[in-house]
Every structure is written in structure tokens, then in C-alpha cells.
Amino acid sequence: MTDVKPMRADARRNYERLLEEAQRAFAEHGVEASLEDIARRAGVGIGTLYRHFPTRDALLETLLRARFDAQAERARELLADAEPLAALQNWLAGLGDATGTFRGLVELTADALNDESSRLYASCHAMREAGSHLVERAKAAGELRGDVTAEELLLLLHAASWAGRHLPGEGGMQRLLALVFEGLRAS
Amino acid sequence: MTDVKPMRADARRNYERLLEEAQRAFAEHGVEASLEDIARRAGVGIGTLYRHFPTRDALLETLLRARFDAQAERARELLADAEPLAALQNWLAGLGDATGTFRGLVELTADALNDESSRLYASCHAMREAGSHLVERAKAAGELRGDVTAEELLLLLHAASWAGRHLPGEGGMQRLLALVFEGLRAS
DNA sequence: TAATATACGGAGGCTGCCTCCGATTGGCTA
């Protein structure tokens, strides 16, 4: 099936250098970091970058897939947790951290979920599927409103993650997420 | 004080053509629309655009100031409303509409609120001040949680507005905002 | 109508995106 011819030594070396520098650049400048700059820092020509990663999304996907897959796996683990709502909140917080690693990433993943042709769709979608089981379980346990969809919930998490970036200081996302769960009305 | 020497006729004409085309371009392509394209469509040179509006923000601010000021004014009116929480929600919905006019505008206003050197800061800040009175009133009436700040509330509104753009179909923002007020816990 | 302050326009320098193709080289074979 997956008869991947091994890469030539120079190709593999460049591939890995590129990923290292891309990670650094995206972390520092956000998902819009200059690709030419990444190639330059990796010590390869821009053509080499484009051969290995034909689009920016392809590069991002390679960096993120493992992280997103781990997040999906974590959802499966949390299905065994005794407290459905807490498990869901726990998982969402992790997702928020994951999409918070690069500036601009939340926008990308939120859009990817609505665009099957996106290169990021597959891993994002798998994550959503995994998460939706946590949602259903929390609903079934009567701990979560029954009229909220997994889509809405995920979007609210993304929104909180987005907002966390626009609040001075740390931990903004957690605070906002808590507010979203509790509601704003005085009780 | 404001002894504004009247503009030369051609200058005024160009100024207005530019605003018209900018409105159209931002509405169509979002706040990142090409400035060269705006100048082209307005039938003026790029230099003319930059003379009238030295930065993209200056152009945006001219287009938005009236709208934002109206929003601040609306907050003052709503202070007379008999139902503090409803008035606040009403006002927030209007703000959501205002920041939803151009793609990318929410990000801009959310950032402007944290950056006094931004050209948009003044009008955004005035709006926040006006809104915070509505917040305080709703708290005082015991209809809104006492531990929420106006900053957080505005940010949550912005987040809902942001998220509304990433949900297929209309009215996403209103639905999300409602969820934020009600809370997600089953009651 | 002539003088002059004001305003115009776009060339040009820069950066970033992406493609294409001649030059280079790793790895296999004899």
C-alpha cells in the first residue's frame, strides 16, 4: 500500500531543516510568516521549499497533524472519565492550547472545518468527530444543554481561543471559556 | 480652533471618490483589500490615495468613525431603557453588526482597544466607555454577574462576532451571543 | 492673466508569492 520510496539523503536533510525553521518562524511571526525567509534560514532555495511543501497549508499540516491527532486520541481517552462535563471542558482547554500555538492558527482551523478541500480538513475533522462524542456524552448525562451542537461548541472554543489572544496577560482563554460555560446572567 | 482651510475642488472630489471605492472594496474583499486597486477604481494615482489617507487605518477610520460614534450614542440612549440587561444585549447586538461589516474588522477593533497608538483607538475607546455604563447598570440591577468586566464582555461580543463569520448561514452571531449569556450548563 | 500654493500621478525600490528549468549530486551498477 504505502510503498514510499526512501528519500535521497540530501532531500531528507532539507525536508527536516525546513520543518525546524518553519516551526520557529510560525511560532515567532504567526501563520503568515514569510516562506522565503523560512527557506533562507534553512539554507535552501525557495524552489526546494515548494517542492517539499507545495502550499503553506501543506507545511502547516505537516507541523500540526501529530498535534491534532494527539488531541483526537485524548478525546477517546477522556470518554472513560467519570465526569462527562469536566472531561469535555478539559478536552476543550487542550484544544484551545493546540490552536493557540501560532498566531492566526485558530482562523485557519475554524475555516478548515468548513472546507473539505482544505489540506487541514482531514485532521481537523477527525478531531471534531472525536470531540463530538464527548459532547454527546455530556448531554446524555444531563450536564450540558441539549440544544447545543458540537459545531457550535467547537466554534465557541475557537472564539474563546481567538479572544484569548486579544486580552493582555496570560490565561485569558481559560477565563473566557469558564464564562461561556457558566453564562453571564446573575444567578 | 478647527480653522480647516477648505480643500481645493479637485482634492475634495478625489477624497470622496476614494471613500466610495474604499467602502466598496472593503465590503467586498475585507480590510486587506488592495489600496492600489482602490486608487485605480477611484481613477486617481496611488500617491493621491496616500496623501489623503497616509495609512490603511486612516482610511478605515474615516469610514468607520461615524458608525462607531453612532454606536456610542446608542449606548447613551439605552441607558434610559427600563430593562438593563435587555438594553445591554440589544446594544451588543448592534455592535456586532457594526464590526461585522468588513471581513477582518473585528480583529482590528479588538486590537485597537489594546493599543492607544492606533488610529482607531479613539473611536473604539469612546464606544467602550459608553458601553461600560450599560454594563454597570445591568450589574447594579442584579441582572448581570458582578464578576464580569466590561472588557471581558466586549471581548466576548467580539469573539461571537468573529465566530459568526465562521459559521455557515446567517444569524450565527445572535445565536452564539445568546448561548454566551445563557451559559452552556444544563439547568 | 499671471503667480503660486496645492494637489496630482506614477515610476521605482522593496518584499513576498510561486513557477520553471538548467545545473548539480546522491546512489546504484559494473
Place this chain on the structure above:
DNA sequence: TAGCCAATCGGAGGCAGCCTCCGTATATTA
């Protein structure tokens, strides 16, 4: 170990957008 060739590299070049600068044009005033 030499030599071959497919795999890989690198960057020039075309395009678009940002912004500045300054020679040219023109509205206004006297």
C-alpha cells in the same frame, strides 16, 4: 572506483502589493 542518470537543488524572473518621492499640472487668488 568510475561513470551514469534520475532525483534534487537553486534562484532568476514574472507578478502583485506596499509606500515614497519629486517633477508636473492645475485651482485659486490677486
